[in-house]
Amino acid sequence: MTPYSRGLRGLTTATAATLAAGLALVFFYAPLDADQGFIQKIFYVHVPLAIVSLCGFVLGGLFAAGHLRTRDPKWDMRSYVAIHMSLIFAVGGLITGSIWARASWGHWWEWSDPTLVSYLIVFLLFATYQPLRFSIEDPERQARYASVFAVVGAAFVPMNFIAVRLSQGFVHPRVLTLSGGRLPGAMQLTFAVSLIAIALLFTTLWKYELTAKSTRMQVRRLRRVALGDDAVRPLGRSAAPS
């Protein structure tokens, strides 16, 4: 029983329930958008994915700062899993964003939307996290350098959004408007539930990943101590911290 698995059952139930509630609300409760119709429903999965993945990147940076401060490998593991999860969520966010662009503009990508473009840039940056980890062999140095990278990346996120937003300026109107104030109540509720569902999903998956990794490492250690070094199979090549 690792500390990560505390409360996991309750969390999983809550996540499943919220996801189910969210899906139900999206398809049976939220009204059809006047201009975009059914297409607009992608918004309920795209925006939460994007928000949660960005928060995940920043969280990864915060954990990495913790690692740099305390040198405890646990923080590095938390940072790694958070960034890894956020990358996967970000791919989902980009794909759903592309679908939305196709629906709104007819082509699969839209440069004049600052949020989507900033998001792509952040994704491109964090996508280099794993190649970086892979290319450093010494585990301690790998953890340290990855943490430095994560901290710089987390600081980059707000900077990037500001710069891209300013560059769009006054020529192009925002394509994918998310004016929370103008959303009718039913849509707001659906959006809120979807956001909470995705956030819970992220947290649950993060905890599962950490529990699995942590347990595997403990089993390996026990094996090594009880049976000697030869009894432990070498780990395959992995960017994950041990």
Next chain:
Amino acid sequence: MRTALIVLRKDILLELRTFETLPAMILFAVSTFVVFHFALNRSSIGGQLAAGVLTATVLFAGLLGVNRLFVADREQGGFDAFMLAPVDRSALLLAKASALFIFLAVLEVVALPAFALLLLGPSLGPALGGLIVLLALADVAVAVIGTLVSAIAVHTRARDLIAPIIALPLLIPALIATAEGAGPLLSAHAHRFPEGRWLAILALYDLVFALLAHAVFDFLLED
């Protein structure tokens, strides 16, 4: 501060004696202009297109310099020597960033006239002052990020590959500001000075990342 000056002097002397990095960067920039001529199929460009070509070329040439920044120290024990000395470690960051800045400045001294000669349609004259200010701020950005990324990359296996892929997304805000700021300067009815907000973005970017680099650099230098 004195340490930084000493290390900077060492790097500049090294470059003056071996001429490894700077001629390569300059040649690369000029060749890139030629490539752009053929790639765009234009004899002269102006406005935003010219700003984009110039910014991209300087950026990529800068990345060449970034790759080489710490290599000599890594291979010949410079890191160990520096860490044994009882000096403030962020002096290395300051020294290397200054060296990179100087390289970029020299690069631009050659590349700008080459650009004006080879590709640029409108005359460079009236906008030159504004362009220099803009490029100076951009050079600070590339210098800071380049040094940070180079320090990360020098200890990895895939050194030359890791540095550009990390540096490019990080530099995109600076790139945006530089290219957008230079656009009006390089057009037919040239403005004399770039718009305030691009300079503001660049200045903010430089400040934030300089402070951040200073904060994290020590962690990169440990053994």
Next chain:
Amino acid sequence: MTVWATAPALPLHSAGKYVAAAYIVFVVLILVYVAIMAIRLRRTEQDLAELQAEVAARGPDPGAEENHDEVASGRLARARPVATPDAERGRA
């Protein structure tokens, strides 16, 4: 599906199926991940059972007590050559 036939000739109606597909893929991916987790969990439990069996087969070992305490308290952070297991195997 007839609603798509009567929609105006904008790209909007053709993207509708992508929205539905996106939701379905999303749910499927979550289920796939849960399945992968279940497989990993089963493998870990198998490893643990195997380990317990092997340790039981080797019999109780007084020298190993200290090492187990180290592991439980989490101080064994990395693979260090542990002298005792070889000695134990020599004795056993």
